[in-house]
Structure formats: structure tokens, C-alpha cells
Amino acid sequence: MATRIRPSSKRCTVIGGSGFLGRHLVEQLLVRGYLVSVFDIQQSYELPGVTFHLGDLCNKQALLPALQGVSLVFHCASPFPGSDDRSLFQRVNVDGTGAVLEACQEAGVQKLVLTSSASVVFEGTDIKDGKEELPYAKKPIDYYTETKIQQEKLVLQACNEENGFLTVAIRPHGIFGPRDPQLVPILVDTARRGKMKFIIGDGSNLVDFTFVENVVHGLILAAEHLRPKSPLCGRAYHITNDEPVQFWDFMSQVLMGLGYDAPRYHLPYWLVYGLALLLWLLALLLRPVVRLRPTFTPMRVALAGTHHYYSCTRAKQDMGYRPLVGLQEAIVRTVESYPHLRRGA
Ligand SMILES: NC(=O)C1=CN([C@@H]2O[C@H](COP(=O)(O)OP(=O)(O)OC[C@H]3O[C@@H](n4cnc5c(N)ncnc54)[C@H](OP(=O)(O)O)[C@@H]3O)[C@@H](O)[C@H]2O)C=CC1
Numbered sequence: 001m002a003t004r005i006r007p008s009s010k011r012c013t014v015i016g017g018s019g020f021l022g023r024h025l026v027e028q029l030l031v032r033g034y035l036v037s038v039f040d041i042q043q044s045y046e047l048p049g050v051t052f053h054l055g056d057l058c059n060k061q062a063l064l065p066a067l068q069g070v071s072l073v074f075h076c077a078s079p080f081p082g083s084d085d086r087s088l089f090q091r092v093n094v095d096g097t098g099a100v101l102e103a104c105q106e107a108g109v110q111k112l113v114l115t116s117s118a119s120v121v122f123e124g125t126d127i128k129d130g131k132e133e134l135p136y137a138k139k140p141i142d143y144y145t146e147t148k149i150q151q152e153k154l155v156l157q158a159c160n161e162e163n164g165f166l167t168v169a170i171r172p173h174g175i176f177g178p179r180d181p182q183l184v185p186i187l188v189d190t191a192r193r194g195k196m197k198f199i200i201g202d203g204s205n206l207v208d209f210t211f212v213e214n215v216v217h218g219l220i221l222a223a224e225h226l227r228p229k230s231p232l233c234g235r236a237y238h239i240t241n242d243e244p245v246q247f248w249d250f251m252s253q254v255l256m257g258l259g260y261d262a263p264r265y266h267l268p269y270w271l272v273y274g275l276a277l278l279l280w281l282l283a284l285l286l287r288p289v290v291r292l293r294p295t296f297t298p299m300r301v302a303l304a305g306t307h308h309y310y311s312c313t314r315a316k317q318d319m320g321y322r323p324l325v326g327l328q329e330a331i332v333r334t335v336e337s338y339p340h341l342r343r344g345a
């Protein structure tokens, strides 16, 4: 039988630590004196003191060496949300998370902090100051959301104080910041293709965009406040910038900061949503012949045209969460970090 290394409370593993959020988390954990290992399907950087374990999280045997002697695990891995590959989402987010849970318990890990998503309650209609008590979406808007719901349920149900295995889920929304491969690059790509001229709806819809360093702060606070009998055990927490902003205002600030024009013309929400739905159906029908990747998916149109902002009161009360970086400073720092995406660059 393999000998188990005694877990140290400052030794942790970040699953998905090569990704956008995961790497920011790793960097901050090092600053705060943690010993960090990364488990990921790829290695995107090197950092002194960080050990990389490469493998697929669906494979429990591959995970186990990365969890030896570790008391705390952060799970931040997921397939790209824009993918339309249902079986990949099912395999990684659901079956893979099952493997992570088994591996953690087998290796004697004491705490698991999951990065879930506030989208688990989003059905494509307005959410204003949404609390964690909102029910999970009955009709999830895409496969990503469908499997994030199942993933969160699995992780929270696995919390077992008697066995000494504690779990908590952090639900961020609209993460942005330096090195984000999604938000700014998609926005700039759309602008460069001349498609960022239109505002969907009247432009007044409020949304949470959360600076990556605030999400990292929430994840670490969650880990440090997750103790036996604490209110965090088996619960979900929204982490946001606590400054809802008009979706189109935010987009315009980023675009103008990078030298592009802000969108000006309005299109009715339901018209664009209907067209996106038709396009999605067409892409589905044509899939055996050709793989279409429309910019305007129903999910994206819903995200761009409805209110979706969340209360983080529970995180403030139970773990003393406060955003560390305000929205304006976060936008400036993000824009400055993308010199290669400036107009004309
Ligand atoms: N970004 C956002 O706005 C939000 C993100 N979240 C959640 O935060 C988490 C992190 O997101 P983010 O950093 O943006 O995502 P990234 O795609 O940047 O990072 C995820 C990392 O996980 C890796 N990965 C994917 N599949 C596997 C696998 N089977 N085994 C091991 N590693 C794997 C990815 O590798 P590869 O790139 O090669 O696939 C990547 O390195 C996710 O759980 C996401 O659902 C929640 C709310 C909002």
C-alpha cells in the first residue's frame, strides 16, 4: 500500500492552473506563502516553486500524484464555454469532477474549492441582485451551463464533515483582466470585423463584470474560512465586483480604451435573439457537412441584452469578502495589458 504524505495546510493544488483564472490564482497563492502544484492538461508558463503535473482530470490515476500531501485543492478547469461539444462538457465538467472528488478523498485532501459560475441560475431572462437562494436554471441556456449545474451539485453534495472532507463553490460572473483569452479578444475580433456597431436592446441592462484579482481573493478567502461547522460547508457564494455596470457601457469603455469606436445603433433584442436561434439551429442541422461557428449565439445575445447581476452579501457576511480592485481601475489595467490588440497594432 502506498504511504500517504501528511497534508500541510499551506500546500495546495490548482486544477486548471494553466488557465486564465488558474494562473492568477497560482500567482496570488505564492504571494500569500502557499506551496503550489498545478494539474492541467497543458503547461502554459513556468514559475519558480510551482510543480506542474500534466494530465486529464477525468483520469483519477493521473490526478493522484498531484494531490499527495496536499490539504487544499482549487478546481478551476473547464472546457471553453463557447464550445458546442456536449459530450466534452459532460466528460470534463461532470464525470471529470466525479474523478476529482474521488481522487481528493483517496489522497486525504481536506478542502475542495470549486470555481462554479453565477450562470448556473441564468435562463436568459433578467436577474437583478440575484441571491444564492435562486433555483438552478430549469432550462439551462447551453451545455456549459447545464454541466456547471451538475458539477456544482456534485461538489456541494460531497461535503462531509464527519469524513473530514469539506467543499464550497464560488460563483464568479464575467471574469476579466490581463491575459483573459475570451472577453477582450472576442470583443476586439468582433470590432475588427466591423460587427461592433450595434447595441442589442436599449442598452440599459446591468451586468456584473468581475476583475480576476477579486475572484482570486474570493477563492482564497473561501479556502481559509472553510472549516468544520463553518457556514461555508457545502454552500455556494457569488463573487462579483459589487458594481453592476451597463453591459454596453462596459463594452464601449474597453473598445474606446483600445482605440475602437463604441457601438451606436440599436437593434431590438427579440429580433437579434430570434436570428441567433435560427443560426444556431442551422449550424446544428449542417453539422454533419460543415462546422459553422456563429458570433451571435443565443447565449451571447442573452448575455448582451438582459440584466444579470448578483448579490455578494453572503460572501461579505460569511468570509469578509470585499472587492480589492474597483471597476474603473480594473478596466484601465485590463486595457493597458493588451497593447497588441490596440487599433492599428
Ligand atoms: N472566465 C469567466 O468569465 C468565468 C469562468 N468561470 C469558471 O472559472 C474556471 C476557470 O475559467 P477560465 O480560467 O476562464 O478558463 P480557462 O480555459 O482559461 O482555464 C481552464 C484550464 O483548464 C484546462 N482544462 C480543460 N480541460 C481539462 C481537463 N480535462 N483536464 C485538465 N485540465 C483541463 C484548460 O486547458 P485547455 O485550455 O487546453 O483546454 C485550461 O488550462 C472554469 O471552471 C469556468 O467555468 C466561471 C464564471 C465566469
Ligand SMILES: CC(C)=CCC[C@@H](C)[C@H]1CC[C@H]2C3=C(CC[C@]12C)[C@@]1(C)CCC(=O)C[C@@H]1CC3
Pocket: 173, 174, 175, 182, 183, 184, 186, 187, 190, 195, 196, 198, 200, 207, 208, 209, 295, 296, 300, 301, 303, 304
Ligand atoms: C457578463 C458576462 C457573463 C460576460 C461573459 C463574457 C462573454 C460571454 C462576452 C465577452 C465578449 C462579449 C460579446 C458578445 C456577447 C458576450 C461576450 C461574448 C457579443 C457577441 C454580443 C453581440 C454583439 O453585438 C457582439 C458582442 C461581442 C462581444
